[in-house]
Amino acid sequence: MYAQMVKSEATNDDPEKLAAFQExxxxxxxxxxxxxxxxxxxxxxxxxxxxxxxxxxxxxxxEGNWITRAPxxxxxxxxxxKVQDEAGHGLYLYCAAETMGVSxxxxxxxxxDGRMKYSSIFNYPTLNWADIGAVGWLVDGAxxxxxVPLQRTSFGPYSxxxxxxxxxxxxxQRQGYDAIRKMAEGTPEQKKMAQDAVNRLWFPSLMxxxxxxxxxTHSEQSMKWKIKINTNDELRQKFVDQTVPQIEFLGxxxxxxxxxxxxxxxxxxxxxxxxxxxxxxxxxxxPCNVDRLAARNKAWDDGAWVRDGLLAHAQKKAARKHAAE
Amino acid sequence: xKNEWPLWEIFIRGQHGMSHRHVGSLHAPDAEMAIKNARDVxxxxxxxxxxxxxxxxxxxxxxxxxxxxLYEPSESKVYRHPTFFDIxxxxxxx
Ligand SMILES: [Fe+2]
Ligand SMILES: [Fe+2]
Numbered sequence: 001m002y003a004q005m006v007k008s009e010a011t012n013d014d015p016e017k018l019a020a021f022q023e024x025x026x027x028x029x030x031x032x033x034x035x036x037x038x039x040x041x042x043x044x045x046x047x048x049x050x051x052x053x054x055x056x057x058x059x060x061x062x063e064g065n066w067i068t069r070a071p072x073x074x075x076x077x078x079x080x081x082k083v084q085d086e087a088g089h090g091l092y093l094y095c096a097a098e099t100m101g102v103s104x105x106x107x108x109x110x111x112x113d114g115r116m117k118y119s120s121i122f123n124y125p126t127l128n129w130a131d132i133g134a135v136g137w138l139v140d141g142a143x144x145x146x147x148v149p150l151q152r153t154s155f156g157p158y159s160x161x162x163x164x165x166x167x168x169x170x171x172x173q174r175q176g177y178d179a180i181r182k183m184a185e186g187t188p189e190q191k192k193m194a195q196d197a198v199n200r201l202w203f204p205s206l207m208x209x210x211x212x213x214x215x216x217t218h219s220e221q222s223m224k225w226k227i228k229i230n231t232n233d234e235l236r237q238k239f240v241d242q243t244v245p246q247i248e249f250l251g252x253x254x255x256x257x258x259x260x261x262x263x264x265x266x267x268x269x270x271x272x273x274x275x276x277x278x279x280x281x282x283x284x285x286x287p288c289n290v291d292r293l294a295a296r297n298k299a300w301d302d303g304a305w306v307r308d309g310l311l312a313h314a315q316k317k318a319a320r321k322h323a324a325e
Numbered sequence: 326x327k328n329e330w331p332l333w334e335i336f337i338r339g340q341h342g343m344s345h346r347h348v349g350s351l352h353a354p355d356a357e358m359a360i361k362n363a364r365d366v367x368x369x370x371x372x373x374x375x376x377x378x379x380x381x382x383x384x385x386x387x388x389x390x391x392x393x394x395l396y397e398p399s400e401s402k403v404y405r406h407p408t409f410f411d412i413x414x415x416x417x418x419x
Pocket of ligand 2 (some may be wrong): 086172
Protein backbone atom coordinates (compact mmCIF):
# COMPACT_ATOMS: atom_id res chain seq x y z
CA MET A 1 0.00 0.00 0.00
CA TYR A 2 1.40 3.36 -1.00
CA ALA A 3 -0.41 5.21 1.77
CA GLN A 4 0.55 3.62 5.07
CA MET A 5 -0.74 4.57 8.50
CA VAL A 6 -2.74 7.52 7.32
CA LYS A 7 -4.07 9.10 10.47
CA SER A 8 -7.74 9.86 10.13
CA GLU A 9 -8.70 13.30 11.33
CA ALA A 10 -11.38 13.96 13.87
CA THR A 11 -14.42 15.68 12.59
CA ASN A 12 -16.24 18.53 14.29
CA ASP A 13 -19.18 18.99 12.04
CA ASP A 14 -22.89 19.41 12.33
CA PRO A 15 -24.23 15.91 13.20
CA GLU A 16 -27.15 16.28 10.80
CA LYS A 17 -24.89 17.11 7.87
CA LEU A 18 -22.57 14.27 8.90
CA ALA A 19 -25.44 11.80 8.86
CA ALA A 20 -26.60 12.97 5.42
CA PHE A 21 -23.05 12.68 4.15
CA GLN A 22 -22.71 9.14 5.50
CA GLU A 23 -26.00 8.22 3.83
CA UNK A 24 -24.69 9.41 0.47
CA UNK A 25 -21.62 7.23 0.90
CA UNK A 26 -23.67 4.23 2.01
CA UNK A 27 -25.85 4.66 -1.09
CA UNK A 28 -22.67 4.41 -3.17
CA UNK A 29 -22.78 8.01 -4.39
CA UNK A 30 -19.48 9.65 -5.29
CA UNK A 31 -18.47 12.76 -3.40
CA UNK A 32 -17.27 15.52 -5.73
CA UNK A 33 -14.92 18.38 -4.80
CA UNK A 34 -17.60 21.07 -4.52
CA UNK A 35 -19.94 18.93 -2.40
CA UNK A 36 -20.16 19.45 1.34
CA UNK A 37 -17.81 17.11 3.19
CA UNK A 38 -16.66 16.77 6.80
CA UNK A 39 -13.39 18.52 7.59
CA UNK A 40 -11.96 15.21 8.76
CA UNK A 41 -12.79 13.55 5.43
CA UNK A 42 -11.07 16.35 3.54
CA UNK A 43 -7.96 16.37 5.73
CA UNK A 44 -7.60 12.60 5.84
CA UNK A 45 -7.95 12.35 2.08
CA UNK A 46 -5.44 15.12 1.39
CA UNK A 47 -2.98 13.23 3.55
CA UNK A 48 -3.77 9.87 1.99
CA UNK A 49 -3.82 10.95 -1.65
CA UNK A 50 -0.79 13.17 -1.10
CA UNK A 51 1.16 10.30 0.43
CA UNK A 52 0.10 8.08 -2.43
CA UNK A 53 1.25 10.69 -4.98
CA UNK A 54 4.59 11.17 -3.23
CA UNK A 55 5.12 7.40 -3.31
CA UNK A 56 4.64 7.31 -7.07
CA UNK A 57 7.18 10.10 -7.50
CA UNK A 58 9.80 8.86 -5.02
CA UNK A 59 9.22 5.34 -6.34
CA UNK A 60 10.82 6.40 -9.60
CA UNK A 61 14.19 6.71 -7.88
CA UNK A 62 15.03 3.07 -7.11
CA GLU A 63 14.04 2.05 -10.65
CA GLY A 64 15.52 5.07 -12.38
CA ASN A 65 18.76 3.93 -10.80
CA TRP A 66 18.96 1.08 -13.34
CA ILE A 67 17.68 2.66 -16.55
CA THR A 68 21.14 3.43 -17.87
CA ARG A 69 22.38 -0.01 -16.90
CA ALA A 70 19.55 -2.17 -18.22
CA PRO A 71 20.91 -5.36 -19.79
CA UNK A 72 19.42 -4.77 -23.25
CA UNK A 73 18.04 -1.87 -25.23
CA UNK A 74 14.58 -3.44 -25.08
CA UNK A 75 14.67 -3.77 -21.27
CA UNK A 76 15.84 -0.19 -21.10
CA UNK A 77 12.94 1.07 -23.22
CA UNK A 78 10.47 -0.97 -21.13
CA UNK A 79 11.84 0.29 -17.83
CA UNK A 80 11.84 3.85 -19.11
CA UNK A 81 8.17 3.53 -20.09
CA LYS A 82 7.33 2.00 -16.73
CA VAL A 83 9.06 4.75 -14.78
CA GLN A 84 7.37 7.38 -16.96
CA ASP A 85 4.02 5.82 -16.06
CA GLU A 86 4.85 6.29 -12.38
CA ALA A 87 5.45 9.99 -12.98
CA GLY A 88 2.00 10.06 -14.59
CA HIS A 89 0.49 8.27 -11.58
CA GLY A 90 1.97 10.89 -9.31
CA LEU A 91 0.46 13.65 -11.45
CA TYR A 92 -3.03 12.11 -11.57
CA LEU A 93 -2.99 11.83 -7.79
CA TYR A 94 -1.62 15.31 -7.10
CA CYS A 95 -4.45 16.68 -9.25
CA ALA A 96 -7.00 14.68 -7.26
CA ALA A 97 -5.58 16.05 -4.00
CA GLU A 98 -5.60 19.60 -5.37
CA THR A 99 -9.35 19.46 -5.95
CA MET A 100 -9.64 19.47 -2.15
CA GLY A 101 -8.03 22.86 -1.84
CA VAL A 102 -4.36 22.13 -1.27
CA SER A 103 -1.88 23.44 -3.85
CA UNK A 104 0.69 21.40 -5.70
CA UNK A 105 3.52 23.46 -4.25
CA UNK A 106 2.22 22.98 -0.72
CA UNK A 107 2.17 19.23 -1.25
CA UNK A 108 5.67 19.29 -2.72
CA UNK A 109 7.00 21.40 0.15
CA UNK A 110 5.52 18.98 2.68
CA UNK A 111 7.28 16.07 1.00
CA UNK A 112 10.57 17.91 0.73
CA ASP A 113 10.71 18.98 4.36
CA GLY A 114 9.53 15.62 5.66
CA ARG A 115 6.09 16.66 6.93
CA MET A 116 4.48 14.21 4.53
CA LYS A 117 5.54 10.61 4.04
CA TYR A 118 5.83 8.22 1.13
CA SER A 119 5.71 4.43 1.21
CA SER A 120 8.40 2.77 3.33
CA ILE A 121 9.28 0.41 0.47
CA PHE A 122 11.11 3.09 -1.49
CA ASN A 123 13.65 3.50 1.26
CA TYR A 124 15.18 0.17 0.29
CA PRO A 125 17.93 0.07 -2.33
CA THR A 126 17.93 -1.63 -5.74
CA LEU A 127 21.32 -3.27 -5.74
CA ASN A 128 21.29 -5.00 -9.11
CA TRP A 129 19.15 -5.84 -12.14
CA ALA A 130 17.36 -8.71 -10.39
CA ASP A 131 16.00 -6.17 -7.92
CA ILE A 132 14.35 -4.30 -10.78
CA GLY A 133 12.48 -7.43 -11.77
CA ALA A 134 11.52 -8.09 -8.16
CA VAL A 135 10.32 -4.51 -7.65
CA GLY A 136 8.02 -4.58 -10.68
CA TRP A 137 6.65 -7.95 -9.72
CA LEU A 138 6.39 -7.67 -5.91
CA VAL A 139 6.15 -3.95 -5.21
CA ASP A 140 3.80 -3.10 -8.05
CA GLY A 141 1.98 -6.34 -7.30
CA ALA A 142 1.39 -5.22 -3.72
CA UNK A 143 0.35 -1.77 -4.92
CA UNK A 144 -2.19 -3.31 -7.29
CA UNK A 145 -3.76 -5.26 -4.40
CA UNK A 146 -4.51 -1.97 -2.73
CA UNK A 147 -5.34 0.10 -5.78
CA VAL A 148 -7.90 -2.20 -7.37
CA PRO A 149 -10.42 -1.88 -4.52
CA LEU A 150 -9.69 1.85 -4.24
CA GLN A 151 -11.22 2.33 -7.67
CA ARG A 152 -14.50 2.16 -5.74
CA THR A 153 -13.50 4.80 -3.19
CA SER A 154 -16.10 7.43 -2.34
CA PHE A 155 -14.19 10.50 -3.53
CA GLY A 156 -14.79 10.97 -7.27
CA PRO A 157 -11.43 12.42 -8.36
CA TYR A 158 -9.53 9.80 -6.33
CA SER A 159 -11.60 6.99 -7.76
CA UNK A 160 -11.05 8.23 -11.33
CA UNK A 161 -7.30 8.55 -10.77
CA UNK A 162 -7.25 4.97 -9.44
CA UNK A 163 -9.12 3.63 -12.47
CA UNK A 164 -6.59 5.26 -14.76
CA UNK A 165 -3.68 3.95 -12.69
CA UNK A 166 -4.99 0.40 -12.51
CA UNK A 167 -5.22 0.26 -16.29
CA UNK A 168 -1.47 0.85 -16.43
CA UNK A 169 -0.28 -1.27 -13.52
CA UNK A 170 -0.59 -4.73 -14.92
CA UNK A 171 2.10 -3.92 -17.51
CA UNK A 172 4.35 -2.95 -14.58
CA GLN A 173 3.92 -6.18 -12.75
CA ARG A 174 4.23 -8.34 -15.84
CA GLN A 175 7.41 -6.69 -17.07
CA GLY A 176 8.92 -7.25 -13.62
CA TYR A 177 7.96 -10.91 -13.50
CA ASP A 178 9.23 -11.37 -17.04
CA ALA A 179 12.60 -9.82 -16.13
CA ILE A 180 13.10 -11.93 -13.03
CA ARG A 181 11.91 -15.07 -14.80
CA LYS A 182 14.69 -14.61 -17.36
CA MET A 183 17.16 -14.60 -14.50
CA ALA A 184 15.58 -17.46 -12.58
CA GLU A 185 15.81 -19.55 -15.75
CA GLY A 186 19.32 -18.32 -16.57
CA THR A 187 22.78 -19.29 -15.35
CA PRO A 188 23.26 -20.46 -11.74
CA GLU A 189 24.67 -17.02 -10.91
CA GLN A 190 21.64 -15.30 -12.36
CA LYS A 191 19.30 -17.61 -10.49
CA LYS A 192 21.17 -16.82 -7.29
CA MET A 193 20.68 -13.11 -7.91
CA ALA A 194 16.95 -13.63 -8.47
CA GLN A 195 16.70 -15.60 -5.22
CA ASP A 196 18.61 -12.95 -3.33
CA ALA A 197 16.35 -10.18 -4.67
CA VAL A 198 13.21 -12.06 -3.60
CA ASN A 199 14.70 -12.77 -0.18
CA ARG A 200 15.56 -9.13 0.42
CA LEU A 201 12.36 -7.59 -0.94
CA TRP A 202 9.82 -10.03 0.46
CA PHE A 203 9.34 -8.59 3.94
CA PRO A 204 9.58 -4.94 2.86
CA SER A 205 6.83 -5.75 0.34
CA LEU A 206 4.63 -7.22 3.08
CA MET A 207 5.21 -4.06 5.11
CA UNK A 208 3.69 -2.00 2.31
CA UNK A 209 0.22 -2.94 3.55
CA UNK A 210 0.88 -1.28 6.88
CA UNK A 211 0.79 -2.67 10.41
CA UNK A 212 -1.58 -5.40 11.46
CA UNK A 213 -5.22 -4.41 11.87
CA UNK A 214 -5.11 -4.92 15.59
CA UNK A 215 -2.49 -2.12 15.79
CA UNK A 216 -3.98 0.12 13.16
CA THR A 217 -6.19 2.58 14.95
CA HIS A 218 -7.27 4.70 12.01
CA SER A 219 -8.95 2.13 9.83
CA GLU A 220 -12.47 2.24 11.17
CA GLN A 221 -13.47 5.79 10.24
CA SER A 222 -11.70 5.53 6.89
CA MET A 223 -13.56 2.34 6.08
CA LYS A 224 -16.87 3.96 6.96
CA TRP A 225 -16.04 6.78 4.59
CA LYS A 226 -14.93 4.28 1.91
CA ILE A 227 -11.51 5.81 1.56
CA LYS A 228 -10.11 2.53 2.76
CA ILE A 229 -11.85 -0.55 1.40
CA ASN A 230 -10.05 -3.54 2.92
CA THR A 231 -8.08 -4.03 6.09
CA ASN A 232 -4.30 -4.23 5.96
CA ASP A 233 -4.26 -7.89 6.93
CA GLU A 234 -6.86 -8.85 4.33
CA LEU A 235 -4.80 -7.32 1.55
CA ARG A 236 -1.53 -8.75 2.85
CA GLN A 237 -3.03 -12.24 2.95
CA LYS A 238 -4.35 -11.83 -0.58
CA PHE A 239 -0.91 -10.77 -1.73
CA VAL A 240 0.79 -13.76 -0.07
CA ASP A 241 -1.76 -16.18 -1.53
CA GLN A 242 -1.26 -14.78 -5.00
CA THR A 243 2.52 -14.54 -4.87
CA VAL A 244 3.58 -17.88 -3.36
CA PRO A 245 2.65 -19.93 -6.47
CA GLN A 246 4.42 -17.33 -8.62
CA ILE A 247 7.62 -17.83 -6.62
CA GLU A 248 7.25 -21.59 -6.92
CA PHE A 249 6.78 -21.34 -10.67
CA LEU A 250 10.15 -19.61 -10.92
CA GLY A 251 11.74 -22.57 -9.13
CA UNK A 252 12.96 -20.27 -6.37
CA UNK A 253 12.90 -21.05 -2.67
CA UNK A 254 10.23 -19.34 -0.58
CA UNK A 255 11.75 -16.33 1.20
CA UNK A 256 10.08 -17.25 4.50
CA UNK A 257 10.25 -20.72 6.08
CA UNK A 258 6.97 -19.87 7.83
CA UNK A 259 5.02 -20.00 4.56
CA UNK A 260 2.76 -23.03 4.67
CA UNK A 261 -0.61 -23.82 3.15
CA UNK A 262 -3.25 -23.84 5.85
CA UNK A 263 -5.97 -26.20 4.73
CA UNK A 264 -8.38 -25.05 7.41
CA UNK A 265 -8.13 -21.35 6.63
CA UNK A 266 -7.77 -21.86 2.91
CA UNK A 267 -4.82 -19.48 2.96
CA UNK A 268 -1.05 -19.55 3.28
CA UNK A 269 0.32 -18.95 6.76
CA UNK A 270 3.33 -16.66 6.77
CA UNK A 271 5.67 -14.90 9.17
CA UNK A 272 4.83 -11.32 10.00
CA UNK A 273 7.46 -8.79 9.00
CA UNK A 274 9.59 -7.23 11.70
CA UNK A 275 7.44 -4.24 12.61
CA UNK A 276 10.19 -2.55 14.58
CA UNK A 277 12.12 -2.32 11.30
CA UNK A 278 9.05 -0.84 9.63
CA UNK A 279 8.61 1.86 12.26
CA UNK A 280 12.30 2.62 12.11
CA UNK A 281 12.14 3.11 8.33
CA UNK A 282 9.05 5.32 8.68
CA UNK A 283 10.94 7.42 11.21
CA UNK A 284 13.63 8.08 8.64
CA UNK A 285 16.19 5.42 9.46
CA UNK A 286 15.83 3.09 6.48
CA PRO A 287 18.83 2.42 4.23
CA CYS A 288 17.88 5.10 1.67
CA ASN A 289 15.65 7.69 3.40
CA VAL A 290 18.32 10.37 3.34
CA ASP A 291 19.26 9.73 -0.28
CA ARG A 292 15.66 9.76 -1.48
CA LEU A 293 14.78 13.06 0.12
CA ALA A 294 18.06 14.59 -0.96
CA ALA A 295 17.39 13.53 -4.56
CA ARG A 296 13.90 15.04 -4.52
CA ASN A 297 15.16 18.26 -2.97
CA LYS A 298 17.96 18.51 -5.52
CA ALA A 299 15.57 17.94 -8.42
CA TRP A 300 13.23 20.62 -7.09
CA ASP A 301 16.02 23.14 -6.51
CA ASP A 302 17.77 22.43 -9.80
CA GLY A 303 14.49 22.84 -11.66
CA ALA A 304 13.63 26.20 -10.13
CA TRP A 305 15.15 28.26 -12.95
CA VAL A 306 13.22 26.25 -15.54
CA ARG A 307 9.89 26.74 -13.75
CA ASP A 308 10.54 30.45 -13.23
CA GLY A 309 11.89 30.99 -16.73
CA LEU A 310 8.96 29.29 -18.47
CA LEU A 311 6.45 31.21 -16.37
CA ALA A 312 8.18 34.55 -17.04
CA HIS A 313 8.21 33.74 -20.75
CA ALA A 314 4.51 32.86 -20.72
CA GLN A 315 3.64 36.06 -18.85
CA LYS A 316 5.68 38.21 -21.25
CA LYS A 317 4.04 36.56 -24.24
CA ALA A 318 0.57 37.10 -22.76
CA ALA A 319 1.35 40.77 -22.03
CA ARG A 320 2.60 41.31 -25.59
CA LYS A 321 -0.51 39.69 -27.00
CA HIS A 322 -2.68 41.80 -24.72
CA ALA A 323 -0.91 45.01 -25.84
CA ALA A 324 -1.40 44.13 -29.53
CA GLU A 325 -5.15 43.66 -29.11
CA UNK B 326 7.51 28.55 -4.50
CA LYS B 327 4.95 31.29 -5.01
CA ASN B 328 5.38 31.04 -8.76
CA GLU B 329 3.15 28.06 -9.32
CA TRP B 330 2.23 27.29 -12.92
CA PRO B 331 -1.51 27.63 -13.54
CA LEU B 332 -3.79 24.60 -13.57
CA TRP B 333 -5.25 23.42 -16.90
CA GLU B 334 -8.18 21.12 -17.43
CA ILE B 335 -7.54 18.57 -20.17
CA PHE B 336 -10.10 17.29 -22.66
CA ILE B 337 -9.29 14.47 -25.06
CA ARG B 338 -11.07 13.19 -28.14
CA GLY B 339 -10.56 9.47 -27.81
CA GLN B 340 -11.50 8.49 -31.34
CA HIS B 341 -12.58 10.17 -34.53
CA GLY B 342 -16.24 11.05 -34.36
CA MET B 343 -16.40 11.24 -30.55
CA SER B 344 -16.68 14.32 -28.33
CA HIS B 345 -13.79 15.59 -26.29
CA ARG B 346 -14.01 14.28 -22.75
CA HIS B 347 -12.55 15.64 -19.54
CA VAL B 348 -9.68 13.38 -18.45
CA GLY B 349 -7.99 15.34 -15.69
CA SER B 350 -5.79 18.33 -15.14
CA LEU B 351 -2.16 19.39 -15.01
CA HIS B 352 0.05 22.40 -14.42
CA ALA B 353 1.78 24.23 -17.26
CA PRO B 354 3.11 27.74 -17.86
CA ASP B 355 1.01 28.31 -21.00
CA ALA B 356 -1.41 26.62 -23.40
CA GLU B 357 1.28 25.33 -25.70
CA MET B 358 3.11 23.58 -22.88
CA ALA B 359 -0.19 22.35 -21.45
CA ILE B 360 -0.88 20.53 -24.73
CA LYS B 361 2.62 19.04 -24.78
CA ASN B 362 2.32 17.92 -21.17
CA ALA B 363 -1.17 16.53 -21.78
CA ARG B 364 0.26 14.44 -24.61
CA ASP B 365 2.76 12.90 -22.15
CA VAL B 366 0.45 12.57 -19.16
CA UNK B 367 -2.83 11.50 -20.76
CA UNK B 368 -2.13 9.85 -24.12
CA UNK B 369 0.77 7.47 -23.55
CA UNK B 370 -1.27 4.56 -24.91
CA UNK B 371 -3.08 5.93 -27.93
CA UNK B 372 -5.89 7.38 -25.86
CA UNK B 373 -6.40 10.37 -28.07
CA UNK B 374 -6.58 11.96 -31.50
CA UNK B 375 -7.12 15.55 -30.31
CA UNK B 376 -6.45 17.56 -27.16
CA UNK B 377 -8.18 20.64 -25.74
CA UNK B 378 -6.70 22.52 -22.79
CA UNK B 379 -8.58 25.15 -20.79
CA UNK B 380 -7.12 27.14 -17.95
CA UNK B 381 -9.03 25.91 -14.90
CA UNK B 382 -9.95 29.38 -13.63
CA UNK B 383 -11.79 30.10 -16.88
CA UNK B 384 -14.29 27.33 -16.22
CA UNK B 385 -17.60 28.39 -14.70
CA UNK B 386 -19.49 25.59 -12.98
CA UNK B 387 -22.91 25.10 -11.46
CA UNK B 388 -22.83 24.55 -7.73
CA UNK B 389 -24.15 21.41 -6.01
CA UNK B 390 -26.72 23.57 -4.17
CA UNK B 391 -28.37 24.52 -7.48
CA UNK B 392 -29.21 20.91 -8.24
CA UNK B 393 -32.88 21.35 -7.35
CA UNK B 394 -33.74 24.51 -9.30
CA LEU B 395 -31.64 23.40 -12.27
CA TYR B 396 -32.74 19.83 -12.83
CA GLU B 397 -36.02 19.23 -11.04
CA PRO B 398 -38.17 21.06 -13.66
CA SER B 399 -37.28 18.41 -16.22
CA GLU B 400 -38.59 15.63 -13.99
CA SER B 401 -42.19 16.73 -14.50
CA LYS B 402 -41.95 16.75 -18.29
CA VAL B 403 -42.26 13.05 -18.91
CA TYR B 404 -43.81 13.73 -22.35
CA ARG B 405 -40.30 14.60 -23.53
CA HIS B 406 -39.53 10.90 -23.59
CA PRO B 407 -40.78 8.84 -26.51
CA THR B 408 -42.05 6.09 -24.20
CA PHE B 409 -44.73 8.53 -22.95
CA PHE B 410 -46.76 7.87 -26.10
CA ASP B 411 -48.53 4.64 -26.88
CA ILE B 412 -48.30 3.82 -30.55
CA UNK B 413 -50.48 0.90 -31.70
CA UNK B 414 -48.49 -2.08 -32.86
CA UNK B 415 -50.18 -2.01 -36.27
CA UNK B 416 -48.55 1.35 -36.99
CA UNK B 417 -45.16 -0.31 -37.05
CA UNK B 418 -41.78 1.00 -35.94
CA UNK B 419 -41.72 4.67 -35.01
FE1 LIG C 1 2.15 3.56 -9.97
FE1 LIG D 1 3.46 0.82 -11.10
